[in-house]
Amino acid sequence: MRTIIVSAGVAMILALFGTPLAIRVFSRRGYGQLIREEGPKAHATKRGTPTMGGTVIVLASLVGYVVGHVLTSDPMSISGILVLGLMTGLGLVGFVDDFIKIYRQTSLGLRSGAKLAGQSVVGAIFAVEVLNHKDGFALTPADPSLSFLRNFGPTLGVLPFVLWIVIMIGATSNAVNLTDGLDGLATGAAILVLAAYVLIANWQLRNDCTVVLTRNCYFVRDPLDLAVVAAAVLGACFGFLWWNAPPARIFMGDTGSLALGGVLAGLAVCTETQLLLVILGGLFVIITLSVMIQVGSFKLTGRRVFKMAPLQHHFELIGWAETTIVIRFWLIAGLFVGLGLGIFYIEWLPS
Numbered sequence: 060m061r062t063i064i065v066s067a068g069v070a071m072i073l074a075l076f077g078t079p080l081a082i083r084v085f086s087r088r089g090y091g092q093l094i095r096e097e098g099p100k101a102h103a104t105k106r107g108t109p110t111m112g113g114t115v116i117v118l119a120s121l122v123g124y125v126v127g128h129v130l131t132s133d134p135m136s137i138s139g140i141l142v143l144g145l146m147t148g149l150g151l152v153g154f155v156d157d158f159i160k161i162y163r164q165t166s167l168g169l170r171s172g173a174k175l176a177g178q179s180v181v182g183a184i185f186a187v188e189v190l191n192h193k194d195g196f197a198l199t200p201a202d203p204s205l206s207f208l209r210n211f212g213p214t215l216g217v218l219p220f221v222l223w224i225v226i227m228i229g230a231t232s233n234a235v236n237l238t239d240g241l242d243g244l245a246t247g248a249a250i251l252v253l254a255a256y257v258l259i260a261n262w263q264l265r266n267d268c269t270v271v272l273t274r275n276c277y278f279v280r281d282p283l284d285l286a287v288v289a290a291a292v293l294g295a296c297f298g299f300l301w302w303n304a305p306p307a308r309i310f311m312g313d314t315g316s317l318a319l320g321g322v323l324a325g326l327a328v329c330t331e332t333q334l335l336l337v338i339l340g341g342l343f344v345i346i347t348l349s350v351m352i353q354v355g356s357f358k359l360t361g362r363r364v365f366k367m368a369p370l371q372h373h374f375e376l377i378g379w380a381e382t383t384i385v386i387r388f389w390l391i392a393g394l395f396v397g398l399g400l401g402i403f404y405i406e407w408l409p410s
Contacts, residue, residue: 062133067294070123074298085109113315119295136281138200142325148181149321153313186224198280206331232320234343239316242307248392253293260286341395
């Protein structure tokens, strides 16, 4: 528990005081946000706001994780390192995308194929590695199975499992990316889901089959360190949100959104809650579905269902204030997190 608190605290302080430094550096170098011409007109005032703030989240998370372990003499785990590696790898893909946008002075960065290839390579490396590295109880960071509250169904082969995890990582990182359209929206929603994973991993630690063999215990490797990872990233997001809340002084960019999507997917894989993430991250799912519905409807009928997709921009165009949308969407995200946690704990209720 001390490692969780120290890691989260260090990451939060670094992000809180490091973000203003990043704002100054990025502003001097001209790393400003480019705005889509077809977007809401109110966004024109955001042109030039420093972007790539996700670098602060990633660095603060990594330093917070390491310092937390050093100060508490708690050993790091391969599960935690792999999840943070996934976050960092996807953050690098996002960084390249952001840098190309700034260099070319356009709102379009990496081509979709190149971006997807980068996400797939990082995801495939993660998927292969989580099936290796057995501990003293022969547990690996993940099993080649589907999971909801725990693993279920037949064991998948290595290739189908890797393919499934690559799809899952790509879907999650892109969903967070689509949500990052308003000041603080994706950051606040991610904080809520990360808080849920701190609780889930802690509960798995308290009911670890390698400690006490009970009916509902969990065969999850390194649950404590997964809680530390979630807490460190949560702390970094919390500190960053101080400057990213409306009106934002800095944007996370694809660097941050892809990294946050990666860490959420990695936590879901290693805590054996892959499909539960669909509920915990319900806001991300709804926003992604709005884009799919909009594109599908336009291609099939030539008509648009929403004034603009993703969904948050539809509400902007019908007259909602940005802060109103952000706060209400945070509330929706909180409801989905509460529902997901309720489902997670329901199997522990007296029968």
